[in-house]
Amino acid sequence: MKAVLLEANGGPEKLRPTEVPDPRPAPGEVLVRVRSCALNHIDLWLRKGIPGQSVTFPHILGCDIAGEIAGLPAPVEGLAEGQRVMLSPGTSCGRCKQCLSGEDNACRRYRILGVHMPGGYAECVRVPAANVIPIPERISFDEAAAFPLVFLTAWHMLVRRAGLRRGEDVLVWAAGSGVGMAAIQVAKHLGARVIATAGSESKLAKARELGADHVVDHHKADVVETVRRVTGKKGADIVFEHVGQASWERSIHALAHRGRLVTCGATTGFEASTDLRYLFAKQLTLLGSYMGTKADLLEVAALFFEGRFKAVVDSTVPLAEAARAHERLESGTPFGKVVLRI
Numbered sequence: 001m002k003a004v005l006l007e008a009n010g011g012p013e014k015l016r017p018t019e020v021p022d023p024r025p026a027p028g029e030v031l032v033r034v035r036s037c038a039l040n041h042i043d044l045w046l047r048k049g050i051p052g053q054s055v056t057f058p059h060i061l062g063c064d065i066a067g068e069i070a071g072l073p074a075p076v077e078g079l080a081e082g083q084r085v086m087l088s089p090g091t092s093c094g095r096c097k098q099c100l101s102g103e104d105n106a107c108r109r110y111r112i113l114g115v116h117m118p119g120g121y122a123e124c125v126r127v128p129a130a131n132v133i134p135i136p137e138r139i140s141f142d143e144a145a146a147f148p149l150v151f152l153t154a155w156h157m158l159v160r161r162a163g164l165r166r167g168e169d170v171l172v173w174a175a176g177s178g179v180g181m182a183a184i185q186v187a188k189h190l191g192a193r194v195i196a197t198a199g200s201e202s203k204l205a206k207a208r209e210l211g212a213d214h215v216v217d218h219h220k221a222d223v224v225e226t227v228r229r230v231t232g233k234k235g236a237d238i239v240f241e242h243v244g245q246a247s248w249e250r251s252i253h254a255l256a257h258r259g260r261l262v263t264c265g266a267t268t269g270f271e272a273s274t275d276l277r278y279l280f281a282k283q284l285t286l287l288g289s290y291m292g293t294k295a296d297l298l299e300v301a302a303l304f305f306e307g308r309f310k311a312v313v314d315s316t317v318p319l320a321e322a323a324r325a326h327e328r329l330e331s332g333t334p335f336g337k338v339v340l341r342i
Contacts, residue, residue, distance in 0.1 A: 312336030
């Protein structure tokens with residue numbers, strides 16, 4: 001099959017289109033013919049090389065996958081060859097205490113497609129049957145690929161970790177990112193007032209189209225002052241953080257008394273400092289979040305299939321031009337997801 005291999009850490013030139021053997025699914029697994037695969041920042045980090053996270057080269061990237069079932073070694077109820085599907089990006093053992101209690105993203109054997117195992121930068125991928133989610137005919141493969149990881153992450157952060165309640169104020173950083181555009185929609189669906197940041201007028205306009213009540217240019221304006229003005233000096237009940245070093249201090253200052261900051265990443269750097277006086281005097285809560293559970297994804301996917309949420313596709317690129325797709329994502333210009341078409 002055709003695939004794009006990451007041959008070593010470095011720039012986009014380390015991605016090489018080539019031919020590799022077809023994967024062979026075992027019983028309990030499904031072979032999926034990939035039609036679309038969305039990029040995520042983890043693809044960039046793995047390509048560049050990040051401390052504590054390594055892959056065995058050559059490696060096939062790609063967490064967010066949609067396509068058709070191409071093979072079932074053994075019958076699986078509800079699944080059939082030719083069926084249109086998207087994939088849950090996280091796998092787990094299915095047997096431990098965490099898995100059996102519905103907390104599979106806390107499983108010690110939790111693995112992510114395209115990170116710890118071959119992903120979707122290829123014509124086919126094999127996955128556990130539990131990771132396969134049928135999609136309606138009206139959902140395109142591009143939309144289906146653009147949905148899972150970011151909406152799973154946003155839903156888990158806002159619903160499970162931060163416990164968002166109707167009427168609360170939520171600050172969402174970097175609305176143009178995949179997880180940012182998902183967070184706006186999830187927060188609005190749950191009845192929050194959303195203040196979204198972005199770095200250009202076009203992205204701010206698109207954030208409003210997705211439901212943001214107030215927008216602010218995080219390069220030109222004072223985000224903390226804007227939050228205080230919008231909330232009558234109260235501050236944000238929840239700050240949706242995934243930017244890291246560049247926004248962390250402002251995130252802390254933007255929080256209301258007993259506010260909650262929930263974070264899933266650090267695209268601008270991992271080193272951040274916190275004045276502990278803010279933490280204890282304002283009785284703040286800092287929450288980490290990692291992916292989400294399969295049950296979370298099924299819950300938010302049902303709303304997606306009903307048309308409540310929109311998967312935003314910035315652009316599509318042929319599989320053979322994966323390096324160009326990386327350059328596009330790395331430029332910081334996309335609003336929504338960059339998708340590889342296979």
